[in-house]
Amino acid sequence: MELVKKIGFVLLGLFIILNWGLIMSGIIRKIIARLGMRRGIKVFQPYINLIKNYSIRSQISHGVMFYLGPVFRLSGGIGIFLFMPLIHGSELWSNFSFTGDLILIAYFAFFGMLGMALGAGEGGHPYSAIGISRGLAQFTAIELPLTLAIISIAIQYNTLSISEIVAAQQGGIQNWTLVTNPFATVAAMISFLGAMGHSPFSVVMAPQEIPIGPPTEYHGTFLGILQTNRAILHVIEAVLYMNLFFGGATNWGILILKSFLVYFWSVFVGMVFPRFRVDQSIPWLLKLPVLIGIIAIALLII
Amino acid sequence: MSLSNKNEQEKNIRVTEDKFLAPENRKHTVIGPGGEEIFVDPLNDYFCTEKPKVEKPYKGILEKFYNWARAESLWVLGYGTGCGSIELPPLFSPRFDAYRFGVAMRPTPRQSGVFIISGYLAVKTLKRVIRSYEQMQNPKYVIALGSCTINGGMYWDSYNTINRLDHYIPVDVYIAGCMPRPEAILSGFNRLKEKIKEGRAEGANEYIEKLEWYKANQKKIIKDWNMPDYNW
Numbered sequence: 133m134e135l136v137k138k139i140g141f142v143l144l145g146l147f148i149i150l151n152w153g154l155i156m157s158g159i160i161r162k163i164i165a166r167l168g169m170r171r172g173i174k175v176f177q178p179y180i181n182l183i184k185n186y187s188i189r190s191q192i193s194h195g196v197m198f199y200l201g202p203v204f205r206l207s208g209g210i211g212i213f214l215f216m217p218l219i220h221g222s223e224l225w226s227n228f229s230f231t232g233d234l235i236l237i238a239y240f241a242f243f244g245m246l247g248m249a250l251g252a253g254e255g256g257h258p259y260s261a262i263g264i265s266r267g268l269a270q271f272t273a274i275e276l277p278l279t280l281a282i283i284s285i286a287i288q289y290n291t292l293s294i295s296e297i298v299a300a301q302q303g304g305i306q307n308w309t310l311v312t313n314p315f316a317t318v319a320a321m322i323s324f325l326g327a328m329g330h331s332p333f334s335v336v337m338a339p340q341e342i343p344i345g346p347p348t349e350y351h352g353t354f355l356g357i358l359q360t361n362r363a364i365l366h367v368i369e370a371v372l373y374m375n376l377f378f379g380g381a382t383n384w385g386i387l388i389l390k391s392f393l394v395y396f397w398s399v400f401v402g403m404v405f406p407r408f409r410v411d412q413s414i415p416w417l418l419k420l421p422v423l424i425g426i427i428a429i430a431l432l433i434i
Numbered sequence: 435m436s437l438s439n440k441n442e443q444e445k446n447i448r449v450t451e452d453k454f455l456a457p458e459n460r461k462h463t464v465i466g467p468g469g470e471e472i473f474v475d476p477l478n479d480y481f482c483t484e485k486p487k488v489e490k491p492y493k494g495i496l497e498k499f500y501n502w503a504r505a506e507s508l509w510v511l512g513y514g515t516g517c518g519s520i521e522l523p524p525l526f527s528p529r530f531d532a533y534r535f536g537v538a539m540r541p542t543p544r545q546s547g548v549f550i551i552s553g554y555l556a557v558k559t560l561k562r563v564i565r566s567y568e569q570m571q572n573p574k575y576v577i578a579l580g581s582c583t584i585n586g587g588m589y590w591d592s593y594n595t596i597n598r599l600d601h602y603i604p605v606d607v608y609i610a611g612c613m614p615r616p617e618a619i620l621s622g623f624n625r626l627k628e629k630i631k632e633g634r635a636e637g638a639n640e641y642i643e644k645l646e647w648y649k650a651n652q653k654k655i656i657k658d659w660n661m662p663d664y665n666w
Contacts, residue, residue, distance in 0.1 A: 169528040177507070177536060184507040184547075187500035189489035190572040192544070192666055257542075343512075343541025351544040351571050 141224040146213060146364070152388060153363030154178040159392075159401050166401060187351030190322055194254050197272030198403075201251010202350065202357040208244020209365040212237050216368055218387060219378040220302065231293045234282060237372060238275075245271055248377045251401070263345025266410045267336040273417040274326035274333070280425025281320035285376060285416055287432045288313050294372075298380035308379040315428035317377045321397065322421040324373055326413070328366065328395065330402030336408050350421075370394040455660045476547045481662040484534075486642045489572045497633065504573060505536075505630040508623060511546035512539040513566060514554025518579040518613050530616045535623055540615065541571040548626070552581035553613065560602060561656050567603050568665040572638040574604045575623055576629065580613055601651045604637035631646055 165172020174180075193199060215233040219225035240315040249268060252260040256406050286292055288309070301307045310317045326333040337345040347358055370391035374380060378394065381387035408416065445502045466472050477483075491497050514522060525532040526539065533640060540546040543566045555563065567574070578599050581587035586597035597604055609622040629635045641648060645664075653659055 140656070165531075165533065171538070173533045180503050180507045180536060183503035186502060188571050189491075190486075190571075193569070262489070344545075347545075348542050349544055355435045355545060374519045 141382045142214065142227055144226065145218055145225060146210065148384070149218075149367050150360065150364055152391075153365075153367040154182070156367065156392060156395065157363060161171065161397070164399070164403065165415070178359070178363070182356055185351075185356035186353055191352045191354070194256060194349065196293065197250045197252075197254040198349070198354075201248050201254070202354045202361070204247020204251065205244045206357050206361040206364075208240050208242075208247065209361040209368065211240035211243065212372070213364060213368045215240075216371060217298065217375065218371065218381070219296045219384065220295075220382050226293050226295060229293070229295050231291075231296075233294050234286070234292045234297075237294075238279070238282065241369075242271070242275070244365075252346040252349065256347045258338050259342045259348045261343075261347070263338070265337055267346060269362075270326060270333060270336060270410060270413055270417075273414040274323050275320040275415065276323075277421035278327075280422065280429060281316040281323070282376075284316040284319075284425065284428040284432060285309055285313060286344035287429065288316075295373050298375050301379040302418075305379070309377040313428060313432075314425050315328050315431065319374065319421050319425035319428060320377060322417070323367070323377060324394070324415065325401055327369055328398035330398045330404045332408045333413055334402070334407050335413060338407070365392075366395060367391050458466055459660060467647065477662055479571070482666040483662060484664075484666075486568075486645070486664055486666075488642050490639075491633065498631075499632055501605060501630050505627040508535075508537045508548045508575075508626070509540040509546045510537060510548045511543055511566060511570070512541050513543075513549070514552045515555050515559050516551075516580070516582065518552030518582075519552075521579070521613055521616055521619060522550065524616045525619060530620060532620060532623065533574065535627075537623055543567075544571065546570060547573065548575045548577060550577045550579055550619075551583050551603075551604075552579045552600055554580075554587065554589045554592075555599060555602075556595050557655055559593075560596055560652070561661075564603070564652055564656075565661065565665045567641075570638075573635065574638045575635050576603055576637060577607045577609065577619075577626060578605045579609050579612055579622075582612070584608055584610065596655060602648065604640045604648075604656070606635050606637050618656055627662060635642045 155175065155178075157178050158173065161177070162172045162175055214228050215230070215236050217226035217229040217233075229432050245268065249264045252264055276389060285297060289297050291297060297309075301309060305311060335341075346356060350358060371381075371387065374387070374390045378390055381390055455477075461473070461475045464472045464474055492500065510522075514520075524530055525537070537548075547570065549563075549567055549570065551563065567576070576599075578584065582589055582595070583599040583605070586592070586595065589595045590597055596602060607622050607626045609618050611618055612624070626635065649663065
């Protein structure tokens with residue numbers, strides 16, 4: 133009975149996160165439109181797009197991996213969700229979080245990318261192949277500062293459990309990792325820019341250049357699955373950063389507010405700075421952010 | 435007609451078609467890694483030769499709901515064929531802002547549902563239009579922009595442009611003018627939305643039902659037909 137209740141809450145949490153993700157992307161698009169002096173899309177446009185994509189009548193397949201690509205991507209996103217504690221202090225909203233969940237989540241983040249790479253590769257479109265090679269190369273560089281930051285906070289809190297890291301940050305802003313370990317936070321927030329795929333690290337999708345990267349051949353339900361995953365992934369990655377660096381959340385209101393602000397950081401930077409080429413972004417990520425990450429570890433060891 | 439006769443006739447047709455084919459698309463033999471000879475017929479081996487099927491609409495309230503979603507989310511293929519394509523970029527500028535009607539540009543035919551034929555259509559471009567149109571997924575809609583797509587417009591006696599677009603692909607909405615202003619295009623989008631919501635925009639199925647007639651018209655114009663009959 134306990135397990136059934138737990139699964140029920142996990143599904144409910146997934147439903148809330150999915151809807152918040154769709155509404156959040158609508159709000160962000162609206163904000164971007166207002167910055168450009170436009171009226172912009174309806175806030176519920178992402179829902180309509182999703183329904184439209186699921187209602188396409190004919191689909192073309194390029195093989196088995198082409199089918200499995202979006203499925204892998206979605207299981208990557210849901211995999212991150214399943215092991216992420218959402219609300220601090222609530223047994224039911226902590227999903228299947230356990231002592232080593234941080235490692236598992238870092239793995240799931242890459243898992244979806246690899247599955248998508250295999251699937252989009254079978255699509256056979258040259259832009260897919262270019263997008264994939266750029267995406268995987270850049271993502272490796274993005275992971276490096278994040279990994280250093282995670283090692284740093286693992287040393288700081290002496291644990292790899294997200295729940296315990298959140299618990300250690302309770303009691304006010306002065307206990308947040310943002311204050312206690314600012315170097316790790318800076319390294320990770322730079323890595324977050326890359327993970328969200330906004331400018332300056334948007335060369336993977338690269339609108340106006342190699343439109344539209346890996347999902348070039350995906351349409352209809354396939355694209356619908358990818359959009360569903362994107363809505364989940366954006367929120368849940370913001371929730372991960374919120375848990376690690378900004379003190380977690382004690383109720384849904386705070387979770388929604390903090391995840392919006394964390395996500396908005398990537399949008400803010402994206403609106404201000406132009407796009408890096410892939411041969412600029414990887415060296416840039418490997419220089420300053422990695423240095424900051426190493427400093428974050430060195431300070432704790434010394 | 436006996437079977438052997440028919441085969442021979444088909445063979446003759448293939449041979450006459452072959453002279454338009456690019457060298458890599460002609461039938462040829464390839465030497466394999468073990469030294470064996472492999473016969474390759476690229477048009478049959480590399481491309482899907484299956485015929486498209488009519489995808490029947492759903493029934494009742496479900497189809498109405500889907501049609502509402504399709505109408506409110508029009509993804510336009512970012513492909514301009516003639517001078518009218520210069521009227522498309524302003525649509526997404528702050529002044530006209532087509533995003534508020536649910537219109538967005540998509541760079542790939544796979545994901546887009548609306549094809550805007552923006553102006554005169556040269557014979558060379560017609561081939562690309564057919565390829566792109568056939569790669570779009572059912573349901574798909576066509577907006578014809580400018581008088582050139584209706585009767586040829588100022589190019590009606592040109593040696594190199596087609597006159598009536600709906601002889602080659604089914605058209606849902608015509609926007610007359612030379613050239614139509616972005617306001618006219620926005621109004622055209624709204625006409626298309628009404629048509630989709632009423633369930634009358636079934637151009638994709640119409641194209642498949644009358645495929646032979648469309649193909650005959652297309653092949654009359656395109657002399658160097660060097661692609662499969664239906665581009666999946």
